[in-house]
Amino acid sequence: MQVVVLAGGVGASRFLAGLVSLIRPEQITAVVNVGDDFEQLGLQISPDLDTVLYTLGGLVHPDQGWGRADESSNALSAAAALGGPDWFFLGDKDIGLHLVRTNRLGAGERLSSITADFARRLGIGIRLLPSTDDPVTTMLETLGGTFDFQTYFVRRRHTDEVDAVRYEGAAEALPAEGVLDALATADLAIIAPSNPFLSIGPILAVPGIADALAERRGPTAAVTPIIGGRAVKGPADRLLRRFYGEASPVTVAEHYRDLITHMLIDSADQDELARLKAHGIRAQAVDTLMSDSAARARVARAVLELAER
Amino acid sequence: MQVVVLAGGVGASRFLAGLVSLIRPEQITAVVNVGDDFEQLGLQISPDLDTVLYTLGGLVHPDQGWGRADESSNALSAAAALGGPDWFFLGDKDIGLHLVRTNRLGAGERLSSITADFARRLGIGIRLLPSTDDPVTTMLETLGGTFDFQTYFVRRRHTDEVDAVRYEGAAEALPAEGVLDALATADLAIIAPSNPFLSIGPILAVPGIADALAERRGPTAAVTPIIGGRAVKGPADRLLRRFYGEASPVTVAEHYRDLITHMLIDSADQDELARLKAHGIRAQAVDTLMSDSAARARVARAVLELAER
Numbered sequence: 001m002q003v004v005v006l007a008g009g010v011g012a013s014r015f016l017a018g019l020v021s022l023i024r025p026e027q028i029t030a031v032v033n034v035g036d037d038f039e040q041l042g043l044q045i046s047p048d049l050d051t052v053l054y055t056l057g058g059l060v061h062p063d064q065g066w067g068r069a070d071e072s073s074n075a076l077s078a079a080a081a082l083g084g085p086d087w088f089f090l091g092d093k094d095i096g097l098h099l100v101r102t103n104r105l106g107a108g109e110r111l112s113s114i115t116a117d118f119a120r121r122l123g124i125g126i127r128l129l130p131s132t133d134d135p136v137t138t139m140l141e142t143l144g145g146t147f148d149f150q151t152y153f154v155r156r157r158h159t160d161e162v163d164a165v166r167y168e169g170a171a172e173a174l175p176a177e178g179v180l181d182a183l184a185t186a187d188l189a190i191i192a193p194s195n196p197f198l199s200i201g202p203i204l205a206v207p208g209i210a211d212a213l214a215e216r217r218g219p220t221a222a223v224t225p226i227i228g229g230r231a232v233k234g235p236a237d238r239l240l241r242r243f244y245g246e247a248s249p250v251t252v253a254e255h256y257r258d259l260i261t262h263m264l265i266d267s268a269d270q271d272e273l274a275r276l277k278a279h280g281i282r283a284q285a286v287d288t289l290m291s292d293s294a295a296r297a298r299v300a301r302a303v304l305e306l307a308e309r
Numbered sequence: 310m311q312v313v314v315l316a317g318g319v320g321a322s323r324f325l326a327g328l329v330s331l332i333r334p335e336q337i338t339a340v341v342n343v344g345d346d347f348e349q350l351g352l353q354i355s356p357d358l359d360t361v362l363y364t365l366g367g368l369v370h371p372d373q374g375w376g377r378a379d380e381s382s383n384a385l386s387a388a389a390a391l392g393g394p395d396w397f398f399l400g401d402k403d404i405g406l407h408l409v410r411t412n413r414l415g416a417g418e419r420l421s422s423i424t425a426d427f428a429r430r431l432g433i434g435i436r437l438l439p440s441t442d443d444p445v446t447t448m449l450e451t452l453g454g455t456f457d458f459q460t461y462f463v464r465r466r467h468t469d470e471v472d473a474v475r476y477e478g479a480a481e482a483l484p485a486e487g488v489l490d491a492l493a494t495a496d497l498a499i500i501a502p503s504n505p506f507l508s509i510g511p512i513l514a515v516p517g518i519a520d521a522l523a524e525r526r527g528p529t530a531a532v533t534p535i536i537g538g539r540a541v542k543g544p545a546d547r548l549l550r551r552f553y554g555e556a557s558p559v560t561v562a563e564h565y566r567d568l569i570t571h572m573l574i575d576s577a578d579q580d581e582l583a584r585l586k587a588h589g590i591r592a593q594a595v596d597t598l599m600s601d602s603a604a605r606a607r608v609a610r611a612v613l614e615l616a617e618r
Contacts, residue, residue: 072401082427093383097388117391
């Protein structure tokens with residue numbers, strides 16, 4: 001069996017960790033968002049790819065869910081003392097990775113090739129693909145101005161009400177090598193519990209990817225990022241209310257209409273099962289909070305079992 | 310009184326620290342070697358400028374004489390684990406400075422402008438100038454191949470016998486703004502106790518600088534980098550023997566012929582005073598080893614007094 005997972009950052013990485021504990025890593029392909037990639041201090045930073053790398057490589061800060069454990073921030077402090085920006089936290093070990101990536105990108109190597117090499121060096125057996133090797137930047141239009149993802153999310157602490165989300169560069173981007181093939185041939189496709197607009201949206205905006213998902217013969221299952229009307233992390237709930245009037249598994253399913261056949265929702269939302277059924281979605285409710293490795297395995301197992309129905 | 314100092318790395322920085330303890334920093338201009346500037350992990354590194362910045366900014370590793378005190382090397386270790394080079398040590402705080410400089414150079418700012426800003430931020434009152442804003446690379450020709458300075462010095466531990474030294478790019482380089490003016494107008498010019506070939510050579514190779522020194526009306530004093538036939542640090546003694554048959558204050562003076570009027574030599578070499586006099590050099594012998602701040606002040610004071618003779 002082959003499984004392909006569309007993935008954002010923390011939630012997706014925890015889900016992938018659960019999946020890796022159930023099936024062989026060689027059975028898993030992750031297609032990861034690059035819409036929040038950005039540059040600081042000249043470093044090319046790919047936060048979602050790095051969160052997957054650090055989580056599956058056993059290096060992640062366990063509570064935080066992103067960044068590395070046992071980090072120091074001496075480089076960032078020294079840079080700030082010399083006038084450099086420090087609103088986006090960069091640990092020293094993390095900077096080591098960014099330096100290698102930035103240097104190799106500068107030498108003309110593709111992001112997908114560098115990512116594959118990093119995964120191999122960190123002993124990660126799954127196939128880890130950026131959605132595209134081309135630049136895609138998630139832009140948020142707000143009354144306060146139009147911001148790239150990190151400016152909106154980190155610098156302005158995602159407090160601006162979002163009027164529109166655009167994926168700059170997506171129309172001209174090509175899916176990275178292997179992405180469309182994985183989507184077409186996988187026995188199961190999974191949309192991880194990531195922000196539908198800010199993590200999954202930029203993946204689906206790359207021409208060919210949404211079509212490949214829509215044309216699949218096998219099941220495609222989404223794991224809800226919403227529990228009881230709230231996002232586990234970040235502004236997914238606010239964006240769903242803004243664009244669909246309600247933050248619930250049903251509006252997530254509406255957002256993914258024509259793309260998914262199955263949906264795993266949280267026990268807190270089991271009243272929604274009937275509405276999802278009316279939308280033609282086969283759904284199941286379990287405890288979806290992935291607080292520890294047992295919970296991650298439980299959620300991943302629930303998706304695998306649900307997709308067999 | 311205005312003093313201009315041609316400076317390499319550790320020895321020059323310690324000498325400048327002595328000078329700063331005697332006269333006001335506004336009276337001092339340092340013209341610093343950039344011939345060993347290089348790139349690692351995409352970072353633009355200026356070792357001699359940084360050694361001066363760290364020494365006068367009170368941040369330098371006291372025993373080592375270069376790099377910063379209380380350094381960690383988490384970024385470099387993480388980079389090495391991902392296949393990055395680590396033969397040139399880069400501490401985390403040091404990387405913070407390189408990130409800011411590299412980023413600003415990439416945005417089109419000149420090295421001299423960035424250096425002046427760093428000096429201001431670190432509370433360094435002297436005027437700190439790179440010899441040039443243009444790329445100059447010291448190249449060493451050896452039987453084992455032709456190497457840039459850092460490859461020869463750090464990676465190959467300066468064990469190759471050097472057949473020739475070239476300053477790549479120097480012929481097309483322009484002195485940084487203020488360099489020629491400082492050399493023409495300073496009451497005293499000093500060549501710091503740095504390697505004549507590898508630290509001072511790349512400065513003098515920039516068209517206009519050696520001429521400005523030769524045409525000075527006031528005194529120009531060199532501080533010997535040789536004590537009792539040996540370099541305090543590095544391969545200056547071997548290079549002097551290779552190119553002049555002997556490592557002594559006299560061959561240093563021969564190398565600087567037409568450029569210097571005075572020379573401070575070490576007490577260990579006081580027998581050389583007569584030979585220097587025969588060469589028309591006014592010399593004096595003192596203990597030139599700058600092991601602590603008192604010694605640095607003593608050496609700097611000896612130069613100031615010598616130049617008044």
